[in-house]
Amino acid sequence: MDHGLHEPSVEELERELPAVMDGQISLGDLLSRVMQAIYAELAELAETMPNMSDSARKRTLADWVVKTKKQVVKLYAVTKWTRDAETVQKCMVSSMTMISST
Secondary structure (H helix, E strand, O other): OOOOHHHHHHEEHHOOOOOOOOOOOOOHHHHHHHHHHHHHHHHHHHHHHHHHHHHHHHHHHHHHHHHHHHHHHHHHHHHHHHOOOOHHHHHHHHHHHHHHOO
């Protein structure tokens, strides 16, 4: 039985629902902030390392490289994830729709 009700298509639902952007920042802003922080840390190391012993300099630099590499790998993962961000956004909206309709 139809009862005169129209079942909206996925496209119609997507147009009606707002994009969920709470807590999100642009990829460009994220990259800029992280790169500025990395540069500031490196500049600080350049100022403080001349006063360290050779072994302390090597250890400090090695620790910084490991920490920085972890940050860059995370940025790389986020960058790759953004390729699918539109699909993820649609899934979030669909999930919200399903939750609110129960």
